[in-house]
Amino acid sequence: MMLTLDSRDEAMLAGDHGDAVALAMRVITRVAASMQAEALLDIAGAHIDSCLYHGQAGLDFAQRLADDGATVVVPTTLNVSSLDLLHPELYRGDDNTRSQALALMEAYEQMGCKATWTCAPYQLEDRPAFGDHIAWAESNAIVFANAALGARPHRYGDFIDICCAITGRAPAAGLHLDAARRAEVVFDFSEVPDRLLELDVAYPLIGHHIGKLVGTRIPAMTGIPEATSEDRLKAIGSAGASAGSLAMFHVVGSTPEAPTLETALGGNKAEQHTVTAADLRVARDQLTTATTGERLGAVSLGTPHYSVAEFGRLVELLAGRPIHEGVGFYVNSGRDVVHEIALRGWEQRLVDAGVQIVTDTCTYITPVMADVYGVAMTDSGKWAYYAPGNLGLDVVFGSVEDCVESAIAGEVRRDDTVWADA
């Protein structure tokens, strides 16, 4: 198997469109060769993760492309960055990192990317259609696009996202191809009580559980109530992509490439797993490093970025009650979603209750949270997975209802009723 380039690819590689495009095409062809791709394909859009600052290498790469005048040739959105441009006063990092992070954001805007600054580009009005080939980075966005939208990004990392955006090309390999999208392992949830599967809190735990077990294989899930909401699919994908390498999954009866188990498998013989409530309880314990009754210092919701529907639920649960003065209550979201909830009058109600909305970034990737006196709570499997290492906090994973009641009380409370038999 050899990679064959078409004349456009060859011209880009030869430098006919400048050094930046040539560098981008070199990166793509090297990755394509490592994936044993036979050709490149056209993409319909890109989502850039490389705009989040992790050191000089990321900035060197972006500036080398931008300084040479490279611009994106497909609609391109930007992932979270290291800074909240709408709430700059929250930033507690050092000035040097701030200016480096800002320079990185500017380089990507200079290349024509849209200043969306969200890890949930699938919540934007313009989003990929079924079957679109796209170059999306950011693990939760990749898995959502593949599973919930039926769009086709491979599991891309940083750097190649912008390379694809400025060339309009990606390796014809991996999750772009039909064969790689079929399920290879089946998880059956019919033994998990319906009253648990009817709760949002089950879905990050499902993601965490399967993420630990699948490796790089693609799972199909059966026995989950049909028409699973996008927020629940988001929760499965993001937790599975942090606990493991989940880049695509099928929920039979809910996701577009799984009307039936047979379709999801596409002839593959799959290993079978039966999931129980006890498995989900283990996942809950793995995502929890503190205990009920402890002093609560912070709550963080919105990893990935909170949706309009999730904000609606939060407003309803708070019901006008104020958050305890000892608790920092953060909700991460995209600026477009926050604009929408402001129009609905919800943003002011949340602010009045003591909620700090964070846009453009996220509480677990950059220092925006004030000092936390106590443990932290979250309804996000991904945040619970990363916060102990990234932020040095003890974390309790709970439902959004648990998070709200705890935040009002100032101590960790969890309703364990549904877990009593698990």
Added chain:
Amino acid sequence: MPEAQRVLVAGEASGLVLALDEPLSFWGGFESETGTIIDQAHPQVGESLAGRVVTMAVGRGSSSASTVLAEAIRLGTGPAALIMREPDEIVNLGAIVADELYGITMPILIVDEAAFNAIAAADRASITPGGQVTLGTAPSLR
């Protein structure tokens, strides 16, 4: 002598072997400034990857791992080489871009199970650009 099934990033390297018991996400699980594993849930938390020939069967986790790995290679705190069972594009990208930007190569080899186990069990490994691996005992352990 173990040999690569595929050479994803070619280069010369040699160093003490560090066999990872579980896959590591370079983002969130590893600190590029120091080269150490910081994932509290990883069995080898606190160990340094700097200059080691690291065996890691498969990749894991965040897209940002590419940038963190490229930054570690730039700083000289990254692995000397990576030996894997399956290719991982996120890891590859970090090594490819470090090579393109700074001309520093961190070879990545895909090997079969027998070779993987042999390398993981060795104290020391040297890698040729063609993907040949020579195993040895660390000088301090001779």
